[in-house]
Amino acid sequence: MTLYSEMSRFKALLGNLYEEEEAMEITALVMEELTGLKRHELRNPDNRQLAPNESESLNEVLNRLLQGEPVQYVLGFAWFLGERFLVNPATLIPRPETEELVLWIKEEIPNGENLRIIDLGTGSGCIAISLKKVFRNSDVFATDLSEAAIHTARINAQNILGSSKKEKFYVQDMTSPEWWARQEPYDVIVSNPPYVRESEKRGMHRNVLDFEPASALFVSDEDPLLYYREVARQAFPKLNKGGRLFFEINAAFGKETGELLEKLGYSVTIRKDMQGRERMIMAGKD
Numbered sequence: 001m002t003l004y005s006e007m008s009r010f011k012a013l014l015g016n017l018y019e020e021e022e023a024m025e026i027t028a029l030v031m032e033e034l035t036g037l038k039r040h041e042l043r044n045p046d047n048r049q050l051a052p053n054e055s056e057s058l059n060e061v062l063n064r065l066l067q068g069e070p071v072q073y074v075l076g077f078a079w080f081l082g083e084r085f086l087v088n089p090a091t092l093i094p095r096p097e098t099e100e101l102v103l104w105i106k107e108e109i110p111n112g113e114n115l116r117i118i119d120l121g122t123g124s125g126c127i128a129i130s131l132k133k134v135f136r137n138s139d140v141f142a143t144d145l146s147e148a149a150i151h152t153a154r155i156n157a158q159n160i161l162g163s164s165k166k167e168k169f170y171v172q173d174m175t176s177p178e179w180w181a182r183q184e185p186y187d188v189i190v191s192n193p194p195y196v197r198e199s200e201k202r203g204m205h206r207n208v209l210d211f212e213p214a215s216a217l218f219v220s221d222e223d224p225l226l227y228y229r230e231v232a233r234q235a236f237p238k239l240n241k242g243g244r245l246f247f248e249i250n251a252a253f254g255k256e257t258g259e260l261l262e263k264l265g266y267s268v269t270i271r272k273d274m275q276g277r278e279r280m281i282m283a284g285k286d
Helices: 003-014 020-035 052-066 071-075 096-108 126-134 147-161 177-181 198-203 226-238 251-263
Strands: 077-080 083-086 116-120 139-144 167-171 186-191 239-248 267-272 278-284
Touching: 003 020, 003 052, 020 052, 020 071, 052 071, 071 077, 083 126, 083 147, 096 126, 096 186, 096 239, 096 278, 116 126, 126 139, 126 147, 126 167, 126 186, 139 147, 147 167, 177 226, 186 226, 226 239, 226 251, 251 267, 251 278
Parallel strands: 116 139, 116 186, 139 167, 186 239
Antiparallel strands: 077 083, 239 278, 267 278
């Protein structure tokens, strides 16, 4: 069995589940990881024979992919702003929109020093850890309701940041009034909370519905802004003057989310993502 034949087989079979471009990208990710070849080396695959252990591993991976399992869970990692984050079914798979959110925070606070930053609903820790890389001299905290997610985030922090006493991860409900009452003020509060309505499941791919953690994704149609309202309301007195609250949001509710935050006393800026959708919001405390 050759590398060329295996790549062709992957693309053909995955084409039954994904658009052609996505099937090609998944194939390339798998081949890079399992063969050790670089992306440019895969563009013109030769007749290189695969070793028996490579063929066996590729078959195992392909079988899982054909069941709809996301390639990031199959391989055990996802790339986020140039770093390799461990991911698993306890954590959401980081998206490009979330990378844009982190870059926006960096843009808005170019000279941040000695800040107190907290990421609510951290999952793999991709936001908190990426912010710690930017704001090295700041205290960064992160919470998640899932103990398994917090365990994964701690491993990622160790792998990416090394030993540090300035980032802390806690199992915590971001809407708990008792917890908020105990908090010291923050300069930056950021969250990518559950915001996908239950009714939106109909248009979603099975690799999300069947594998990613529903508790981190979905919110009821009756109260789609639940987490934004509860976090923003309780965060306001815990933000230092000039502090900012950043959210990733549902593109269907940009206007409504902005109005909610303005009513709570914030100054609001909504930003579109690279696809032109309203996907991020900054709420300032003047």
